[in-house]
Amino acid sequence: MAHLHLGILAYWIGNTVRYQLKQNGIKSRWVEIGRIGNTQKVITTSGKNTYDKIITTRKCTVPNKNLKEIYDILQIKLKPFTKRKSVVHKLELKKKHKYPNYSYLQSDSFNLG
16 A cells, blocks of 8 residues: 555656746656756765775765756755765674684694504
C-alpha cells in the first residue's frame, strides 16, 4: 500500500512542478527538465591525511543559466548544500600474530631424525 501512496505523491509533486514552470513561461517536457537538472553535479573526493584518517569532501557545481532559472521559479537554493567535510577515524584493531604460538616445536628436545 505504501508504494501506491508514494506513487501518488510523486505524481502530485511532478504535476505541481510542471504547473509552476508553465505559469512562468517554461513549457518544456519533463524529459527536458530532467536533462537540464542533470547538468548540476555533486563531486565527492576522499583521501588519507598524514594521521591515516580518511577525509571526505563533497562539493556541488554551480548550476547553469537554464537550471538557475528553474531554481528561481521553484524557489530552490542554487546549491543543495555547502561544502561538506568529514573525517572518518580508523578503528584500531588488535594485531594477530602471523603464526600461532608453537614454541613447543622450537625446543631442543624435539628431534626429527
